[in-house]
Amino acid sequence: MDRKELQGRNKEGRARTEREILEAVDHPFLPRLYGVAEGERWSCLLTEFCPGGDLHVLRQRQPHRRFSEAAVRFYVAEVVAALEYIHMLDIVYRDLKPENVLVRADGHIMLTDFDLSLKCDPTAPTPAHVISDPVGLTGRPSASSTCIIPSCIVPSVSCFSLFPGRGRRRRRRKKASGGGGRGLNGSSDGSLPTGVLDLEFVAEPVELRSMSFVGTHEYLAPEIVSGEGHGSSVDWWTLGIFIFELLYGVTPFKGYDNEMTLANIVARALEFPKDPSVSSAARDLVTALLAKDPARRLGATVGAAAIKRHPFFNGVNWALLRCATPPYVPPPFSAAVATAAGSGGPGKKNSPNDDDDMSDDSCPGTPVEYY
Template sequence: MKDTASWRAIQKVLENGESIDLKHFRPVRPLGSGDTGSVHLVELLGTGEYFAMKAMDKSVMLNRNKVHRATAERQILDMLDHPFLPTLYASFQTKTHICLIVDYCAGGELFMLLDRQPMKVLKEDAVRFYAAEVVTALEYLHCQGIIYRDLKPENILLHRDGHISLTDFDLSCLTSCRPQVFLPHDIDKKKKRRKSRSNPIFFAEPMRASNSFVGTEEYIAPEIITGAGHTSAVDWWALGILLYEMLYGYTPFRGKTRQRTFANILHKDIRFPASIQVSLAARQLIYRLLHRDPANRLGSYEGAMEIKQHPFFRGINWALVRAATPPELEAPLQDTLEATLPPPAADGAHTDMF
């Protein structure tokens, strides 16, 4: 969000007539690495404000033909202003790297939080909390014409206050979007049945289809595998997989090999083990999100609104989701910042990160 202490600290540097670059940051520790670069925890010198710096190696991106993805990710990040999505505070280049400065989420990955829980599952109230925030974030992205395409626990980060932030937009697709408002009688005419809902429905989903084969294999929607062309409905499929994993501890279509996983996604019936107690509403929501035909998948017709109105989310105050109290967890959230900070360096001191 662009009204925080971190944002103001960056703006103060800019107001002094300086351009943000590598010399303004003190490296603290590496946070991770990927196929085109690495992520570091950094401090804006002299401020006590911490950020994550994603550094992408130019030569690697050129060799792997991924420059367009870095460009798209920066463009997408620059569009975002939402509590459950990252803020792009600055971007710059060195001779060897393209650097993006975004929020540091001290709670770590949802993946690691799940891994610390008994049986690697969450109670249903916790699943509902995290899923509601994911739905809200995806709704905002879709309104901007962005198909996320990489929803998974590793890409859901947690702030120290327990709320989420989606990360990694290098696989995302920016398309066009035409927001619409449907009146209840419009919906009735199309579906040929009466509806008790009386409020207008806001609908905004990306319009153009993509044929790119992208995503994490256990979360990939069937239409991506078949190459039939895909829309934002792939994000709602991934939400169904995420819900299943949070409730059961594993994904529903995982196979011993990549090809077996894809075959399962295309042909295997979804099963809900009786060994773990999950409500009927949760199972029904997952079932409707994991419909292989994207045209009949929940969310493909009325977007996020369709999902928000499902009985699983009954009791959620969508207007105040960002103010909701995070759930109590059997293995609580860990603050990864305080325990790992080294002694501060003198102003102007800089250690190479690359």
């Protein structure tokens, strides 16, 4: 990053936010910050190189410039897992789009570019929101401890441990029903002992709010366009646009210019193209995510937990996403290809001519040799 350019465009704060986020995250679908180098002109963040480029370029190389539904399910599941994690850290991403989803050497994704992200103020006092479980489990940590019972014990519990932060964290109670594997009482039908509650871990920064006008025009949520203020629900709106674009090769509300695009986002009803034919589950998921009222949007209250239960993800093993076979694995790259990549990696910033808080809508210069 050019330090003078950041100063001239008043972007130092956003660069600082991105660095703080990269220093905080530790997740297989997010960048790992290996080091920082500060010079007189340049500020450098050292992260992993992704030889697969980004999903925008990869989509352009698919038949009819769109992914198969199976490939969409794979990529979206990993994006949902990444968003769930950063929401647990009280971070709203706000800039999901195919250009910001890179493909690692093993074919799995890396969600990048956090300069538009909304990060909570750690100095603001906010009480924790944890509903304790009155039922104790023999030999297991109590509900008031810092441990979560792993999903292999109670299948509906998210496979994430508690992280420091101020998001609303609670364990939702449901009546126990049969599940796969053996239950806590050793029964083969997966049933729980009488009186033991099925637990679900929920972490969503519902109290985080902003009035900023940030994002990419075609992906902006209606509440951002209308200036009503927004929170974490905008990430689930952008997820709906993201899924739509991967499936159909276009975004649903794009107009002939940015002004018309914004008008369409606020007023136009969602319509699905006749071609290609996609499953009713996929259309239902997109419809639920693209609810114009953020309070009625899928994921608005319980976050990723509600999205992961949707029928579109039937068959997805959320605990073993890293073990799933990717739809595409990039070929080994040479030093020449790596050099040609230029700024196409995680540290890529918007061009100097972009609006201050708007992402670059153009396709990044990812070398075609990647594919």
